[in-house]
Amino acid sequence: MAAALTFENKPPAPRGRVSDLFAVVYREYALLARNRVYLIVGLTPMLIYLLLVNTSLSNLVQNVDYRGMNVPFTIFLLPMTLAMSVVSAAGTAGMAVFQEETSGVATQLWSYPLRRSRFLLGKLIAGVSLVMAQTLLGLGVAALIFDFPFTAGGWIGLLVMLVFASLAFNGLYLAAAITITDHQVFMVLSNVSIPVLVFSAPSLYTIESMPTVIQWIAMVNPLTYAINGMRDASLFGLGETLQPMVVMAVMAVVGYTIGGRALLNRARNL
Template identity: 65%
Template sequence: MAELTFTHTPPVSTAKAADLSAVFYREYALLARNRVNLIFGLAPTLVYLLLVNTSLGNVVGDIDYRGTTLPFEMFLLPMVLAMSVVSASGTTGMALFQEEMSGVSTQLWSWPLRRSRFLLGKILAGVSLVLAQTLLALGVAVVLFRYPFPVSHWITMLAALVLASVAFNGLFLAAAILIRDYRTFSVLSTVSVLVLVFTAPSVSPVEQLPTVLRWISVVNPVTYAINGMRDALVSGFGAAWPSLLVLVAVAAVTNVVAGRALLRRTRNL
């Protein structure tokens, strides 16, 4: 009688690059195809850029910022960009809830996908979308208002913009993971945009803020995003690097917290 033998061949693992690119494409499509989230991310920015800037420009006039006199539209630009970053970052959190409510998260983790690649793809997709929306706002601003800043200052400002995008994308991603209720997160993310922006030196220098707001601005990460971009445009890297350093620290902390929380949450699916 012939002896039966069985062989087992393990499945071929997916290439790391292909695995990560697939996750990135999926996350980007999930974020970019939701027109409601895109509108909520862009609308506040365009309103402040087109209405607040033009309506208050003639009333406020020039502003003295660290020894430099700036027209109001130049002074307000970092605030508009920071608002765009904060508003767009909220969409990454909304995407998490959409995945779980539709059951996609459970289906996703039935596939042998490494959590580290999923996390990296989600972060990269979120940051790229935040940057895309903010750069669109910047392009509109440059077309409407001619800013006489040198190229080196623009490069430093863009570095501050990238760091702010990474920091706030991680912040809202961590909040969405730690807050389990969709409605609670939706309300908090909407309110937090206004609170974060207007407790920072957005429309006036920090010296002109009320005492309580001045204290709050010290621990408000939006303060360092606005000051970093404003100092970069006015004076260059030499004046902006302390704020950039704070943004690096905020980006590292928020994304580590978001990553650990996301990995812990996926184990319970």
């Protein structure tokens, strides 16, 4: 008597959420870290201002009166250098979105049964960590060149505000990159926004010394709150940075919300 044939159909093993997220983060790191052009573009403005502008102007402007404290100009200028690094690296992370689309990788990713929340979270983790890594590199170079007499609380406050600023501007540029469909428009926006944001904020000077019109612009400039937050945290402690922290947190929530919705809309249009 012939034996009956039996077939076993086993469902595929479920994919772990952690493994999916890890794969997205690893891919983002490879995309951002292996592109030398992106790294050079992100690091160059910060190093130029750190090594040239800071050293040159510190000989011309010895001290700055900031909130009743006589602050050496090298210390006063440090938050501007860090903020420039944050904005440059955030723009670099945004450009990676267009690299995915032009290479066709975005279509493959958004066609894959991967939760959009994990994809966005992976971009968030990789982008913010890249921004932090580049900025911490600049901070390390600055600490080797200049003498920063910060207390332990000042260093902790500076790093906390740096994290908030990285989250806020990475979310802002990611939302712009996902919302804008033309990479040339985003490239122009990214390159133009850096000097506009930096020099319409109290970067090289206090807000009281700025012209009235520029003061109005500075009040709505998000980089103002990032620079003032890092400056106040390093000099006076984290307790003096409640308003900048709230502004940065709101920016991050709005940026990632807009970016997530735009990402879903793009995925539906495949």
